[in-house]
Amino acid sequence: MTITIYSARRILTMNPSQPEATHIAVDGERVLAVGDADTMPHGEDCVWDERFADKVIMPGFVEGHSHALEGAMWDHLYLGYFARNDAEGREWSGLKSVAEVQARLREHAATLPPGEPLIAWGFDPVYFEDEDGGSLRLTRNELDEAVADRPLVVMHASFHAMTVNSVMLERSGILDGPSVEGIICDEQGLPNGELKEMAAMFVVFDALGRNLFNDVGSPHVLRRYGAIAAAVGVTTITDLYNPMTDDAIESMVDVTSSPDYPVRLVPAMGVLSWSAEEGIERLQAARSRNHERLHFGLAKLMTDGSIQGYTARLKWPLYHDGHDNGLWNAAPEVLTDLVQAYHQAGLQLHIHTNGDEAVELMLDAIDQALTLWPRADHRHTLQHCQVIDHAQLRRSAKLGVCLNMFANHIYYWGDIHYQRTLGPSRCQRLEPLASARRLGIPLAIHSDAPVTPLGPLFTAWCAVNRRTASGRQLGEHEAVSVSEALEMITLGAAYTLGLDDRVGSLDVGKFADMAILDDDPLQIDPAELCNVGVHATMLGGRCHGCG
Structure with a gap:
């Protein structure tokens, strides 16, 4: 089997016995050697690969x-306070008011077939203040103003709560009165659309015939x-x-x-x-x-x-x-x-x-x-x-x-x-x-x-x-x-x-899992750590995103 030897500007191994290196040898899916060029294996079955010579290699991040909901939620509408990129790289702007949330809901509802449930996620009520300066309680009233012709489910950013509109409350039977812990009611004792934790949310999932989790x-x-x-x-x-x-x-x-x-x-x-x-x-x-x-x-x-x-x-x-x-x-x-x-x-x-x-x-x-x-x-x-x-x-x-x-x-x-x-x-x-x-x-x-x-x-x-x-x-x-x-x-x-x-580290016998970085995390200003680019990854010696 061919042994591939990769060179790098620097290799941060996370191995306490050998914290850094300049070369790493991969035999099949595993690390064969880590060190400098002189310590690498030599022979006819060795291939020297210089494509990462100007990059920094680390163990693949864990x-x-x-x-896995990260891969699922982009099938639904994003309503978060912070801007965020979806799985295809499109940037979704953050929503800073309830009016902006309602506008995005209306716009998306108009693209759906009649009666099809609308599922959205990422809303975080703690970022919105009520009239008294406390955290906003998003209720079915605000959702009904935006979408009243179909079931609407808004998962909160924490995934420990949701708010639903009146159509969804009626379909799930929650309007008949609380039956499980976590159904929040208004001053008249009626469910206001806010549901907290798993027992309450699962009532909605049962009515939808679909458990998002x-x-x-x-x-x-x-x-x-x-x-x-x-x-x-x-x-x-x-x-x-x-x-x-x-x-x-x-x-x-x-x-x-x-x-x-x-x-x-x-x-x-x-x-x-x-x-x-x-x-x-x-x-x-x-x-x-x-x-x-x-x-x-x-x-x-x-x-x-x-x-x-x-x-x-x-x-x-x-x-x-x-x-x-x-x-x-x-x-x-x-x-x-x-x-x-x-x-x-x-x-x-x-x-x-x-x-x-x-x-x-x-x-x-x-x-x-x-x-x-x-x-x-x-x-x-x-x-x-x-x-x-x-x-x-x-x-x-x-x-x-x-x-x-x-x-x-x-x-x-x-x-x-x-x-x-x-x-x-x-x-x-x-x-x-x-x-x-x-x-x-x-x-x-x-x-x-x-x-x-x-x-x-x-x-x-x-x-x-x-x-x-x-x-x-x-x-x-x-x-x-x-x-x-x-x-x-x-x-x-x-x-x-x-x-x-x-x-978790680059050491002899471990899987050749690597993150190939554009810059050295230990050499830059710590305030710039979040801006270090990921050039590619390698899993078991197989490169992904290498071009």
Whole structure:
């Protein structure tokens, strides 16, 4: 087999024993050697490739918390506050008023067949003020003014809430009165169209005959997701809330089996969709379908919601602006029992914990599980943990828990947290990366795409610079260095997925997964980190986007 030797301006290996190099030898799908030209293999079977000689090579980025919904939602209308590029590269302007939201809805509705439901996403009410200066409550009234002749569903940016119009309320039977938690009512006690968390939203999905979260099982969605990831340097990506239906499993196996698929896919099964016994059996059976570009085995548990959506569970003093505390996606005792069941089965849990009360509950559950069934290398990972406090950090270190923090949150919602939801004091520990690192906690950072755009270098920029959209710096003492942030989007994220033996660094025997960059992240101004271009990626020695 031919051995290909690539040269580069610089190779940042993320291998502590050999942090940088100028050449890398690839034999088939794996790294054979890393070093300078003199240490490379020589012989008739060696081909020297200079096409990246002026580029910087890194391990392919590992996105440890994102969703294949990033590939699905561009089938629907974007209503976000921030401008955003879709999967085809078209830029959608951000919408700064409810009137602009209504105008885009009307324009799009006019292109649809009569009666066809309109699904939109990305709206974030926390960026809009009501008459009293508080967060706007988008209701069916505003949606009815825009679209009243068909069902209308607007998913919020957090994906933990939606607002629907009166036609959709009537079709789903919600107008008859609340039947599940999360249906918000007006002063007259009537549903106002706002639905929070999974139980309430699933009532709408049932009426539509379509669960949007199950769209991730579509082959075209998975292909689009892979293409979006590769374009920003990602070679290993998660789908961190997969329904794991039979159809979804077959689609993932089929799509990732193609040698042209540009990423390794790591789905995590949403455990709340199954009883503990069914979920464990299903996940263990799926592991037999694993191959080099598909890795089953992770379980995802949803505890609370989002801070900006007021559905996260916070400890005292709760929300800074006096809002009621958030919602649990299942009763705390049920969540605790699920942790123990999956832990006992030897499976790895990735646990959504936005609020510090949710963190506390899950640390208690993991502590109990480890007492009953000790496991030295469980790698249970708390996801988001945006305002985890220092006592909880020390406890996480003691329990061997990994943390994957939502660094992008600082930019997109830092100003909102400062002014409304958390207040100035708690914002100083928002995403406390430096403190967690000092305690030796295994760390990753993520985008939670499609909640925020997929782009690990932007996520690293957030962790380093800690700037909000307005330019305010939050928590300067929790900033990390560029090299530390780069580790969190490569080897650190790979560790939280249990894949650091194969991806996350460029080392002999690992997969030849690379991100080829136009500039050197360690040589530029840290404020420019988010502007480093991705020239191409390589997965197992196969180049994507190389031209």
